[in-house]
Amino acid sequence: MSNTQNHTGFNVEIIRQDFPILNRKVNGKPLIYFDNAATSQTPQQVIDVIVDYYTNYNANIHRGVHALSQEATDAYEEARIKIQNHFNAKHSHEIIYTSGTTHGINLVANGFSSVLKKGDEVIVSALEHHSNIVPWQMLCERTGASLRVIPMNENGELILSEFDSLLNDNTKLVFVNHISNALGTINPIESIIKKAHSVGAAVLVDGAQSCPHIKPDVQALDVDFYVCSAHKICGPTGVGMLYGKEEWLNKLPPYQGGGEMIAEVSFEKTTYANLPHKFEAGTPNVCGGIAFGAALDYMNSVGFDAIANYEHELLNYATQQMLQIEDLKIYGTAKHKTSVISFNVGDIHPYDIGTILDKMGIAVRTGHHCAQPIMDFYKIPGTIRASFMFYNTKEEIDTFISALKKAVMMLS
Ligand SMILES: *Cc1c(COP(=O)(O)O)cnc(C)c1O
Numbered sequence: 001m002s003n004t005q006n007h008t009g010f011n012v013e014i015i016r017q018d019f020p021i022l023n024r025k026v027n028g029k030p031l032i033y034f035d036n037a038a039t040s041q042t043p044q045q046v047i048d049v050i051v052d053y054y055t056n057y058n059a060n061i062h063r064g065v066h067a068l069s070q071e072a073t074d075a076y077e078e079a080r081i082k083i084q085n086h087f088n089a090k091h092s093h094e095i096i097y098t099s100g101t102t103h104g105i106n107l108v109a110n111g112f113s114s115v116l117k118k119g120d121e122v123i124v125s126a127l128e129h130h131s132n133i134v135p136w137q138m139l140c141e142r143t144g145a146s147l148r149v150i151p152m153n154e155n156g157e158l159i160l161s162e163f164d165s166l167l168n169d170n171t172k173l174v175f176v177n178h179i180s181n182a183l184g185t186i187n188p189i190e191s192i193i194k195k196a197h198s199v200g201a202a203v204l205v206d207g208a209q210s211c212p213h214i215k216p217d218v219q220a221l222d223v224d225f226y227v228c229s230a231h232k233i234c235g236p237t238g239v240g241m242l243y244g245k246e247e248w249l250n251k252l253p254p255y256q257g258g259g260e261m262i263a264e265v266s267f268e269k270t271t272y273a274n275l276p277h278k279f280e281a282g283t284p285n286v287c288g289g290i291a292f293g294a295a296l297d298y299m300n301s302v303g304f305d306a307i308a309n310y311e312h313e314l315l316n317y318a319t320q321q322m323l324q325i326e327d328l329k330i331y332g333t334a335k336h337k338t339s340v341i342s343f344n345v346g347d348i349h350p351y352d353i354g355t356i357l358d359k360m361g362i363a364v365r366t367g368h369h370c371a372q373p374i375m376d377f378y379k380i381p382g383t384i385r386a387s388f389m390f391y392n393t394k395e396e397i398d399t400f401i402s403a404l405k406k407a408v409m410m411l412s
Helices: 012-016 044-057 065-088 099-113 134-143 161-167 188-199 246-251 286-302 302-323 350-359 370-376 392-412
Strands: 095-098 120-126 147-150 171-175 201-205 225-229 238-246 264-265 268-270 328-331 339-343 366-367 381-385
Touching: 044 065, 044 286, 065 095, 065 286, 095 099, 099 134, 099 171, 099 201, 099 225, 099 238, 120 134, 120 161, 134 147, 147 161, 161 188, 171 188, 171 366, 188 201, 201 381, 238 246, 286 302, 302 328, 302 392, 350 366, 350 381, 350 392
Parallel strands: 120 147, 120 171, 171 201, 201 225
Antiparallel strands: 095 238, 225 238, 264 268, 328 339, 339 381, 366 381
């Protein structure tokens, strides 16, 4: 039996037929796409939904009495319910459409401007993406609250005993990613959420990297806010979601003013619409929302258990072979990690290796991965990052390993 079929019965060759982009060539070589942590590729099933929308029922939503507007509104709201079910939110109005993770975090950070005061403390982790650092720094500047950081160890794991000592009655908010985009570390968010709640602090989890690999249950986690982007889960760019507990979403003020988010407007006073519309000013990404729902349908049809098992196989397979390469150092060796490998070889600049790999049709990311504090921790300017999705194969990893060896030979 070929090694493309694993014990779950999941067959990668059949899966790959869903992704037309995987048939293309780059620099004359078959594309090997290992930049999935930056964005994932889109299956034909989702592309078809996008084409169908613009071909058959493109319209503005919630406004028109006409047929197209009704159809678009229904599809958009059905997708919201798919998202609700996927994340197991209690209410569909706890799902707010956003333009992506960054928008969701800014929406919450802005809302907390009216909750926080001087003397309050907020806690971030050392493993965050810039989009889960900068909005909170801006919030602290506006409110006088102070920012504390949960440190990490050499393996790229958060030091939870340090988190314990940062928590106190002034802690109002903790924000942490579920999985680090730079290192692949899976953070123990269950325990972080419990500890934060024990001092009355709310928790926002950045799920941008977790949603492609696992299916979070926001009620079981008891998380206050959870954010993600559709483009990392086989959906389109420019759309994402914010889950917020109803009580929190009612408490926070609207983020943007405009159409759709109001109940009544006069020049004396405006009253806001109910959830979720209070946070959805203006014409949204209607097609994006519908395609987001289709992407979740697709991922669920593949199955998250099969995805996790297979990606783990890819991670182990690649890690074993990479460790055979002299002077290759992997950053992020957490016990619990997902299919992301961040590495350097000797003192070769990551960009130089990335450029040679691209010539051979292999797409990896090089640089600081929007996580400069992590690079500072390791005292490096950046890494090369290979990140795998369930449509990648062991054969692609073999090609990548031999290309990497060639690149290292050329550069040393
Ligand atoms: C990609 C990513 C983001 C930013 O997502 P956008 O879609 O660019 O808003 C934030 N956090 C993590 C962990 C990410 O991987």
